[in-house]
Amino acid sequence: MKDLWPILTSYRSPQLVHKMVHAIETLVQEKIEIMQVCGTHTWSYRRHGLDSLLPSHLSLLAGPGCPVCVTDQEDIDWVINLAQERQNTLVTFGDIMRVPGSTTSLAELRSRGTDIQIALSPLKALDIALSQPSRRVILVALGFETTVPAIAATLQSAHRLGLGNLSVALLLKQLLPALRHLFNSTRPDGLLCPGHVATITGKDAFAFLPKELDIPAAIAGFEPVDILMGLAELARQISAGAPQIANTYPRAVSDQGNLTAQSLVRSTFAPAPTRWRGLGTLDGTGYRLIGRWQRFAVTAPTDALTSLGTSQCLCHLVILGKAQPEACLHFGTECTPTRPLGPCMVSEEGTCAAHYYFPLLKPMGRTEA
Amino acid sequence: MPLTITFHSLSPWGERKHRDEVTTAASLWVLAQRCSMFMSIELIQLAHGSGGSATLRLFEQVFLPHFRDLGLQPDNDAALLSLGNDTTLAFTIDGFVVDPPFFPGGDLGILAINGTGNDLAVMGAKPLWMACSFIISAGTATATLERVVESMEHAAKVFSVQLVAGDTKVVESKGAAPQILITTAGLGILEVKEPWHVQRIRPGDELILSGTIGEHTLAVLGARHGWFERDPVTSDCAFLYPMLRKLHSIPGIHWARDVTRGGLGGIVNELAKASGYGIELYEKGIPISDLVASWCEMMGYDPLHLANEGKVLLSVDPEASPRVLAALQNTPLGKNAAPIGHVMDGGPPLVVLNTAIGGRRLVPAPSGELFPRIC
Numbered sequence: 001m002k003d004l005w006p007i008l009t010s011y012r013s014p015q016l017v018h019k020m021v022h023a024i025e026t027l028v029q030e031k032i033e034i035m036q037v038c039g040t041h042t043w044s045y046r047r048h049g050l051d052s053l054l055p056s057h058l059s060l061l062a063g064p065g066c067p068v069c070v071t072d073q074e075d076i077d078w079v080i081n082l083a084q085e086r087q088n089t090l091v092t093f094g095d096i097m098r099v100p101g102s103t104t105s106l107a108e109l110r111s112r113g114t115d116i117q118i119a120l121s122p123l124k125a126l127d128i129a130l131s132q133p134s135r136r137v138i139l140v141a142l143g144f145e146t147t148v149p150a151i152a153a154t155l156q157s158a159h160r161l162g163l164g165n166l167s168v169a170l171l172l173k174q175l176l177p178a179l180r181h182l183f184n185s186t187r188p189d190g191l192l193c194p195g196h197v198a199t200i201t202g203k204d205a206f207a208f209l210p211k212e213l214d215i216p217a218a219i220a221g222f223e224p225v226d227i228l229m230g231l232a233e234l235a236r237q238i239s240a241g242a243p244q245i246a247n248t249y250p251r252a253v254s255d256q257g258n259l260t261a262q263s264l265v266r267s268t269f270a271p272a273p274t275r276w277r278g279l280g281t282l283d284g285t286g287y288r289l290i291g292r293w294q295r296f297a298v299t300a301p302t303d304a305l306t307s308l309g310t311s312q313c314l315c316h317l318v319i320l321g322k323a324q325p326e327a328c329l330h331f332g333t334e335c336t337p338t339r340p341l342g343p344c345m346v347s348e349e350g351t352c353a354a355h356y357y358f359p360l361l362k363p364m365g366r367t368e369a
Numbered sequence: 370m371p372l373t374i375t376f377h378s379l380s381p382w383g384e385r386k387h388r389d390e391v392t393t394a395a396s397l398w399v400l401a402q403r404c405s406m407f408m409s410i411e412l413i414q415l416a417h418g419s420g421g422s423a424t425l426r427l428f429e430q431v432f433l434p435h436f437r438d439l440g441l442q443p444d445n446d447a448a449l450l451s452l453g454n455d456t457t458l459a460f461t462i463d464g465f466v467v468d469p470p471f472f473p474g475g476d477l478g479i480l481a482i483n484g485t486g487n488d489l490a491v492m493g494a495k496p497l498w499m500a501c502s503f504i505i506s507a508g509t510a511t512a513t514l515e516r517v518v519e520s521m522e523h524a525a526k527v528f529s530v531q532l533v534a535g536d537t538k539v540v541e542s543k544g545a546a547p548q549i550l551i552t553t554a555g556l557g558i559l560e561v562k563e564p565w566h567v568q569r570i571r572p573g574d575e576l577i578l579s580g581t582i583g584e585h586t587l588a589v590l591g592a593r594h595g596w597f598e599r600d601p602v603t604s605d606c607a608f609l610y611p612m613l614r615k616l617h618s619i620p621g622i623h624w625a626r627d628v629t630r631g632g633l634g635g636i637v638n639e640l641a642k643a644s645g646y647g648i649e650l651y652e653k654g655i656p657i658s659d660l661v662a663s664w665c666e667m668m669g670y671d672p673l674h675l676a677n678e679g680k681v682l683l684s685v686d687p688e689a690s691p692r693v694l695a696a697l698q699n700t701p702l703g704k705n706a707a708p709i710g711h712v713m714d715g716g717p718p719l720v721v722l723n724t725a726i727g728g729r730r731l732v733p734a735p736s737g738e739l740f741p742r743i744c
């Protein structure tokens with residue numbers, strides 16, 4: 001484990017960073033807007049203080065790449081309802097715990113004694129289901145293309161173990177097809193694409209961005225030098241006026257992606273419509289279980305729950321790059337990571353949280369409320 | 370929009386380029402802190418015990434209004450009580466609960482002795498006497514309790530602390546896993562001429578950290594969640610008095626604090642708030658082991674927000690700094706001591722980090738329970 005750090009620091013070299021920043025400064029002469037699809041990019045960018053180094057006319061917009069943030073309010077309420085059913089043990093990833101539902105949050109329920117367990121890996125749900133056979137264990141499956149193979153693997157193990165008391169509440173989403181829908185209404189100059197999604201899907205899966213949508217795109221890793229390489233590549237494409245899909249993260253991403261993971265996913269799931277915060281229900285952007293795996297599904301009620309929602313929260317605009325967190329009246333006042341009003345303030349990948357934690361600011365603008 | 374308030378008059382913060390950024394950030398931050406003060410707390414949540422802004426809010430809303438006029442000394446780890454005959458006592462109390470009670474490098478019993486001892490030692494006092502109270506939930510295995518008590522005995526003997534009084538209560542466990550909660554009160558005698566006190570902090574002071582950060586939280590979380598198959602992170606849990614005693618004769622030490630709950634980021638923010646000065650840190654200078662740094666990257670934790678149980682942060686006159694550093698590095702606990710930043714001239718009371726790659730950002734006070742990230 002300890003070897004990870006020396007490897008990472010090689011992507012944090014101040015000399016290299018300095019050179020890349022200089023290269024970007026030369027390439028970016030006029031105002032450009034780049035969307036960081038993934039919250040992990042936003043987080044790393046701010047945490048390392050990259051914003052204090054780059055030219056101010058290079059602005060970065062948030063995108064829909066934080067799984068918690070794009071989860072619809074109704075789905076949050078659904079999961080909260082599931083937790084409240086007495087026979088259920090809910091197993092979730094940490095981030096969703098504090099997202100406020102219409103009336104309460106999972107964290108609040110847990111502090112009142114509701115049986116909710118935080119898992120680092122979906123496989124933990126197997127242990128819990130095995131050790132507590134009388135409980136109905138529900139794994140809240142939340143995430144993008146990156147997480148889906150792990151959920152598929154969990155179900156396959158559950159099947160092998162003959163577990164009858166494990167089910168999954170499916171909130172999985174496909175980021176790639178969603179980008180098509182997104183660009184009907186937003187038009188950044190370039191797209192910094194998430195390296196971890198591309199590790200699974202491969203570079204070729206992103207090719208439609210320049211080909212069909214005419215948007216410059218670069219797949220980038222998450223270390224400062226990785227991000228700068230992606231930005232430099234985008235700046236180059238933008239100034240040359242020649243959109244392409246570039247892979248600036250070749251140490252992890254191949255053209256085809258992880259074929260084993262892809263076939264595991266195909267044998268377990270089929271595409272299905274799903275609800276996105278801010279975007280509504282989009283065809284082919286979610287997953288449903290197929291064949292013998294269907295028995296694991298807990299399905300969301302078809303008659304939508306009445307969600308009161310947090311109507312003044314701008315998360316639905318923030319995740320589409322249409323508003324900066326600072327434009328929200330609640331940012332940093334009523335809404336903080338301790339008492340989040342919306343999901344973007346909860347998750348480490350949430351834009352509001354990144355801006356709250358690392359508030360070295362350039363003037364913020366651009367709200368299309 | 371309430372975010373347009375600026376505090377341009379507040380401070381000369383480094384170069385002009387940075388100053389504007391920081392003042393805008395400052396206005397936001399200060400506003401955020403203020404507004405959050407007025408929000409009422411309906412239900413106590415785990416975040417309120419994390420040592421971050423939620424804990425502060427609980428303290429300021431619930432405790433401070435009632436205890437303010439009763440002699441409370443809230444800005445230091447221990448209260449100083451002068452007996453008028455050249456003797457000053459340091460007095461403190463702390464509660465300990467940890468899940469699991471045993472983890473690599475320490476356990477609940479050792480924590481209960483060290484934690485309270487350290488709160489006295491960082492004032493420049495010698496920890497001498499302690500009293501302890503046990504709240505044990507029904508269902509706790511006696512063997513577990515015995516192990517904890519044995520380690521307390523061992524720690525107290527090694528560090529010549531007398532355990533002079535105690536109390537035990539048993540409570541219902543109400544469906545939750547049984548737990549032991551230990552509270553220890555400690556009394557010591559001040560050994561330094563001028564107590565190490567937040568009011569003595571001066572602009573230009575150098576900040577010295579006695580060693581690597583992040584071990585304790587990772588050791589406990591790792592033991593709780595079964596992360597360590599090999600390469601466990603070992604808690605840095607330690608009794609700081611033997612190391613700090615070596616500094617007693619050095620003039621120019623203004624303030625010291627053990628870097629516990631809330632982590633370095635939390636403590637430095639408290640320092641900024643209590644002293645009224647801004648703080649500048651250098652990420653490159655902050656000691657961290659490869660193992661801890663690697664785990665933090667894996668789990669998405671900011672090491673600045675992880676707790677330690679055997680580290681001290683000192684604010685010292687720059688002239689005294691080489692002596693302090695050398696004295697620390699001569700002790701086993703302080704061998705990795707390093708200068709990590711300094712106290713700025715003026716406010717706003719914020720913490721700026723110069724990142725390892727050459728950027729700058731603010732370090733926020735930690736805000737709540739640590740949740741592992743999603744992917």
Ligand code: SF4
Pocket residue numbers: 312313314315318325328329330331332335336340341342343344345346352
């Ligand atoms: S600051 Fe809070 S309320 Fe505003 S958009 Fe972000 S999460 Fe929503």
